[in-house]
Amino acid sequence: MDLSRRGFLQAAALTAAASGLTVACGNGSGSAGSKNGKNLTLWYWGGALSDKVVAEAKTHFSGQVKLTAASIGGDFKQKLTTTLAAGSSVPDITGIKGEDMASFLPNAGRFLDLNDLGFKEISSKYLDWKTKLAQTEDGKQIGFPIDIGPTALFYRADLFDKAGLPTDPDKVAAQAGTWEEYFALGTELRKKLPGTYLVNNISSVFTIAVGQGTERFIDKNNRFIGDQDHIRTAWNTAIRPYTLGIDAKINDNTWNAAIGKSLTTELGAAWHALDIEQAAPGTKGKWRVCATPGGPANQGGSYLALPKQCRNPEEAFKIISWILSPENDARGFADAAIFPAAPAAYTMPAMTGGDPFFGGQKVIEVFGPAAKAIPASYEAPADAAVMAPYFTELTSVEAKGKKPEDAWKDAVSQAKQIARRQGVK
Amino acid sequence: MLTHWRQYLAISPFFVIFGVFSFFPVFYSLYLAFQRWDGMGTMQFVGLDQFRFLWSDPVFWMSIRNTLVIWVLSTVPTLFGALVLATLLHSVRRFKSFYRIALYIPNVTSIVAVSIFFGAVFSNNFGLVNAILGMVGISPVPWLSNPWLIKLVIALLMTWMWTGYNMIIYLAGLQAIPTQIYEAAKLDGAGPVRTFFQITMPIMRPIILFTVIISTINGLQSFSEPQVLFGSNAANPNLGGPGQAGLTTLLYFYQSAFVNNDYGYGAAIVWAFFVLIMVLVVVNWRLVQRGRKS
Numbered sequence: 106m107d108l109s110r111r112g113f114l115q116a117a118a119l120t121a122a123a124s125g126l127t128v129a130c131g132n133g134s135g136s137a138g139s140k141n142g143k144n145l146t147l148w149y150w151g152g153a154l155s156d157k158v159v160a161e162a163k164t165h166f167s168g169q170v171k172l173t174a175a176s177i178g179g180d181f182k183q184k185l186t187t188t189l190a191a192g193s194s195v196p197d198i199t200g201i202k203g204e205d206m207a208s209f210l211p212n213a214g215r216f217l218d219l220n221d222l223g224f225k226e227i228s229s230k231y232l233d234w235k236t237k238l239a240q241t242e243d244g245k246q247i248g249f250p251i252d253i254g255p256t257a258l259f260y261r262a263d264l265f266d267k268a269g270l271p272t273d274p275d276k277v278a279a280q281a282g283t284w285e286e287y288f289a290l291g292t293e294l295r296k297k298l299p300g301t302y303l304v305n306n307i308s309s310v311f312t313i314a315v316g317q318g319t320e321r322f323i324d325k326n327n328r329f330i331g332d333q334d335h336i337r338t339a340w341n342t343a344i345r346p347y348t349l350g351i352d353a354k355i356n357d358n359t360w361n362a363a364i365g366k367s368l369t370t371e372l373g374a375a376w377h378a379l380d381i382e383q384a385a386p387g388t389k390g391k392w393r394v395c396a397t398p399g400g401p402a403n404q405g406g407s408y409l410a411l412p413k414q415c416r417n418p419e420e421a422f423k424i425i426s427w428i429l430s431p432e433n434d435a436r437g438f439a440d441a442a443i444f445p446a447a448p449a450a451y452t453m454p455a456m457t458g459g460d461p462f463f464g465g466q467k468v469i470e471v472f473g474p475a476a477k478a479i480p481a482s483y484e485a486p487a488d489a490a491v492m493a494p495y496f497t498e499l500t501s502v503e504a505k506g507k508k509p510e511d512a513w514k515d516a517v518s519q520a521k522q523i524a525r526r527q528g529v530k
Numbered sequence: 531m532l533t534h535w536r537q538y539l540a541i542s543p544f545f546v547i548f549g550v551f552s553f554f555p556v557f558y559s560l561y562l563a564f565q566r567w568d569g570m571g572t573m574q575f576v577g578l579d580q581f582r583f584l585w586s587d588p589v590f591w592m593s594i595r596n597t598l599v600i601w602v603l604s605t606v607p608t609l610f611g612a613l614v615l616a617t618l619l620h621s622v623r624r625f626k627s628f629y630r631i632a633l634y635i636p637n638v639t640s641i642v643a644v645s646i647f648f649g650a651v652f653s654n655n656f657g658l659v660n661a662i663l664g665m666v667g668i669s670p671v672p673w674l675s676n677p678w679l680i681k682l683v684i685a686l687l688m689t690w691m692w693t694g695y696n697m698i699i700y701l702a703g704l705q706a707i708p709t710q711i712y713e714a715a716k717l718d719g720a721g722p723v724r725t726f727f728q729i730t731m732p733i734m735r736p737i738i739l740f741t742v743i744i745s746t747i748n749g750l751q752s753f754s755e756p757q758v759l760f761g762s763n764a765a766n767p768n769l770g771g772p773g774q775a776g777l778t779t780l781l782y783f784y785q786s787a788f789v790n791n792d793y794g795y796g797a798a799i800v801w802a803f804f805v806l807i808m809v810l811v812v813v814n815w816r817l818v819q820r821g822r823k824s
Contacts, residue, residue: 186791290795493790500771504677505772519588
């Protein structure tokens with residue numbers, strides 16, 4: 106019997122994780138009470154804010170409050186969820202990732218309405234579509250936009266040159282205005298430079314193609330629409346590079362190694378530039394940026410929020426509006442490639458300079474207009490979960506050669522099931 | 531009871547910790563399995579809905595299949611390798627502790643570090659293994675995208691981790707066998723192979739079955755290996771590798787509960803999985819009993 110008890114204990118430990126209760130134990134520093142506390146805690150993750158700006162905020166506000174900033178590693182959303190559910194040790198100010206915002210909105214009651222604290226007066230400084238994504242149906246504002254992720258097309262100008270294609274961003278953008286034109290360009294590139302690919306994988310194409318629309322997988326009436334034309338079109342767009350043989354099919358962790366070598370272009374958000382720079386430092390000066398084929402989309406970009414337990418909402422709001430003022434936002438871009446959500450920052454010297462990694466190109470001329478043109482779309486709490494099967498099936502197509510039509514059917518039926526599980530009609 | 535309060539106090543820490551961190555969560559998760567809960571908002575009682583979803587969820591059944599395949603692929607070579615290594619080590623005369631430590635080290639290295647290392651070594655395009663294969667003229671093998679090879683790589687990783695652990699247990703068992711038996715066998719003219727199969731193996735049987743059960747429990751709980759090998763991020767959420775070929779049940783549970791914020795469904799997955807582990811443990815336990823009788 107000894108052994109089955111062991112099995113019991115191990116399963117017990119597992120399910121302990123399931124309830125998420127083991128994580129939520131801590132000392133109660135966030136208990137409610139006075140709302141003019143002198144100690145404020147700020148939770149963010151590495152790269153969410155400029156460390157320099159945060160350090161300055163500490164000294165800037167040292168007269169009023171003591172700000173303690175903690176860079177939280179690991180699964181940030183999960184840690185924040187369990188802390189909020191437990192109700193103790195809740196940070197006074199916390200970051201929320203853009204992709205997680207939708208899942209926090211149904212629990213908006215756990216956060217302070219920033220409009221009450223004065224966000225209403227300054228909200229026009231920030232991009233409207235971004236602000237709206239952190240708003241409840243009844244107009245409660247729970248997130249203060251930090252940054253956004255306008256997408257663009259990164260390309261290797263040197264390889265374009267070798268293939269006899271234009272290298273100037275405007276000309277490339279004109280030649281790759283639509284997805285079809287872009288794929289045609291890739292086919293030509295592959296002919297001239299055998300062994301090169303246009304896209305790293307088709308999931309990245311799908312993500313952007315979905316983001317270019319105004320609707321996603323679940324509509325405002327909480328209905329599943331992932332089987333409709335707009336998603337089907339995005340799916341077909343994603344399948345194209347695969348059928349044309351210009352898809353590198355990189356679905357493991359080898360993107361780092363491929364980026365400097367066989368990939369001629371890369372689709373991604375503004376912050377992606379830093380990833381490319383770090384993965385392929387040897388290609389410095391050879392990259393350029395131009396508009397995304399088919400129009401801009403948003404990828405990532407985060408918020409700051411004040412949990413209900415915040416011990417000094419007024420000061421906390423002052424701190425976040427200082428950290429995220431257009432001037433400091435512009436510095437965040439220079440320090441950590443955090444693309445500001447405040448358009449006023451786009452004309453500041455910190456952002457208008459040439460980027461040496463992109464051969465001195467003024468990348469803001471591409472990202473700035475893209476940021477303003479991103480279509481607003483409703484994102485349901487279950488959206489990310491419902492989207493996952495599409496990615497799985499796209500990788501199945503790439504890895505196993507699964508027929509795209511079968512993959513589409515499986516993705517839709519799987520997505521429907523997840524949607525039903527999460528209470529979507 | 532009251533006269534022994536000091537003794538009870540002395541042993542209480544375990545029971546208090548067990549009660550708070552294991553016993554309560556177990557039943558709380560059972561309660562959760564009948565709710566829909568996003569981790570923060572109000573719970574909604576949904577009856578047996580979660581289990582009904584589970585029953586008709588092809589991904590759940592696939593994750594069970596993946597787990598069992600990976601378990602078999604890793605347990606068989608692990609236990610066989612451990613037994614061979616233990617026998618070899620048992621007969622070694624010099625540097626005994628060195629070998630013991632060297633072979634045990636994989637078990638204490640961080641599973642995350644090992645997974646990252648394996649991911650790099652077996653990488654499709656730029657991995658060490660494919661580079662070496664390329665040198666001898668073999669075209670690259672899609673280790674991390676072919677559904678079977680994915681399982682093989684995960685199983686290999688687990689074999690690498692757990693062989694040394696089982697070897698130590700076997701070595702202890704081997705050292706408990708009286709040397710007279712071996713001497714008698716030698717006098718009777720038995721060679722090393724025959725000695726191994728007719729003396730070592732039968733005496734070691736209960737220990738082997740013990741390790742089989744431990745490996746069942748460990749092997750079925752594979753989670754970190756695929757989680758790290760196919761690390762997911764917002765832009766490319768690979769759930770268990772291409773085609774989900776490396777999606778183990780625990781990874782599926784983790785994705786459902788913590789990534790999709792579907793705690794009720796996650797709880798239902800682990801409870802169903804708990805039943806499966808119990809069944810397999812009971813089967814193994816029966817085998818142990820039978821081994822003792824014979």
